[in-house]
Amino acid sequence: MTICLPFLFFRLISMITNAQVKTITALKEKKFRERSGLFVVEGRKMTQELIKSDYEIEQIFACKEWIEDNKILVASLNKIANLVVEVADRELSRISSLSTADRVICIVKQRKTNEVEWQTNEKKLVLALDDINNPGNLGTIIRMALWFGVKDIVCSKDTVDCYNPKTLQSTMGAIFHVNISYTDLTEFLFKNQKRNIYGTVLLNGKNIYKQQLQNDGIIVIGSESHGISDKVKRFVNNPITIPCFAPSNEVESLNASVACGIILSEFRRTIF
C-alpha cells in the first residue's frame, strides 16, 4: 500500500461537514469519479483487501469499534499522514451507500493501468470485456478472473466503470489484485490479432469441451443481452460455444458471468 497526503478532507475531525458529505456522495457517480480520480470503498472486508493492495488511500472514516479492532494498523497509518478519522456511527451512515454502514469508509485513488502488453515469450490469459454493462456481472467476472489466475482485464470503453459501488461490492475485494484497463477494444485486438482470440458465439462456435484450449491468448466476453459486438467478433479467430442441454425453446442464454466462469474453468482444468 502506498500512502499519499490527503488533500480533500481535514484530518482528525469527528464530524463530517455537509460539503464533505456532498463530495463523498457525488463519488457514487461516474462523472465525478472520473473528474476527481477517486472512488469510495465501503465496509470491513473490502477495506481489509484494499489495505493489502498497492492502491493509494486518501482518507479513512471509521467508527470507534473499527479503530479499536485495528489499533496497530491505525497507528502506523496515522504516523505517516493522519489518514484515519474517527466518526460517530450516525456520521458514517450519512456518507454510506449501504443500507447499514459497515464501520469503515475509505476514499481511494483510482489506479490507471496501461493496456496489457506481453513480455517476450510470456504466456498468459487476458480477459477482454466487450460492453459488459451490468455492474454486478462485471464485479463477479473480476472476482472469478482472480480465482482462475487471470490478472489482466481489458474493458471496452462502454463497459461499466469498475469503480461503480455495485461492481466494487461484487468483486469482494478481488479488484485490488487485478489490472484493469479501459481502451478501444478493436484497436487492442487488432494489435494482438496474431494471438489466440477466443470468443463465445451462437453460430458456428466449436464445442468448448472438445477444443485444445491454449492458456495463452485473449478470451472475449460479450454482454448478456447483445453478445460480442460485430466489430469485435471479426477478430475472434477461435469461436467457441458452451453446448446447451435444454430444448432450444426453453432457454436462450447463460448469465454473462456464469458463462465466463465456465470458460475460465475449462481453460484451467488441465493445468491442475
Place this chain on the structure above:
Amino acid sequence: MTICLPFLFFRLISMITNAQVKTITALKEKKFRERSGLFVVEGRKMTQELIKSDYEIEQIFACKEWIEDNKILVASLNKIANLVVEVADRELSRISSLSTADRVICIVKQRKTNEVEWQTNEKKLVLALDDINNPGNLGTIIRMALWFGVKDIVCSKDTVDCYNPKTLQSTMGAIFHVNISYTDLTEFLFKNQKRNIYGTVLLNGKNIYKQQLQNDGIIVIGSESHGISDKVKRFVNNPITIPCFAPSNEVESLNASVACGIILSEFRRTIF
C-alpha cells in the same frame, strides 16, 4: 398452459382499483404469496415463457401494444375465460415493481411440486440448495440448471422463495420449465443417502477436475457466506472442490451461482 377461472379480479376492466393495486403489490411479499398461492410475472420475455409452460394464469393486465402484438393468443385466452384485461400505461406502472413497466403483468398460480423421486433405474442429476438466500443467485442457478438439463431442484426451507420478484427476473423464464420443491433437506438426503451426493467443501474436497463424476445423483450447493451447513454436510459422500489459482490471501470464494455453473459444466462436459 392450463387456464383456470380468475377469481381475484373483475374481467375486462380498463381501470385497476386501489384494492387491486394493493393486492398485487402485496404479492411482492412472501407472506402474502404463501397465503394466496399466487405470484406476479412481469414483462414480455417472462410472459412469453410463462405461456409456453403449464402454469395456471389467473389474470393478465396488458397495455394496448402487447395486446395488438399478441392478437391470436389474446383471442384464444379470452374465448375461454376473459383472462386478458387491457389497461392504460399509467395503470400498469401503478402495479409494476420494475422501474419501467414492460407492457404486461400476469397473476399466476404457484405450482407445488412433490419432492423428487427416482423412477426405477432412472439416472438423473438433482440440485439440492442449502439455504441459498440471495434472490439473484437463486434465479441464476435455476436458469443454469435448465441450460445443463437439470430439471429437479430441491430447496431447503430457508432457501429464498423462488417466486420472489428478483429471483423470477434472474431466471429469465427458466423457472417455468423446471420442478422446484421446498423440503427438509436433511430428511431428503437421508432418504437418498445411498446415491452419489456431491458437495463443495473447503477442506478435504477432491479436485473436481480429476474425479469421475456420475451423471446420476445429487449436487448440494451451499450459500455463499456459509457454505454447506454442518447438518447437510454429513450426507455428502463425494466431497469436491474447485481449485483456486490465486494466492490464498487474495480471494476467498467464488460466487455461489458461478460455482454451481462450473460444477454443472464439469458433470456434463463428457456427455457432449
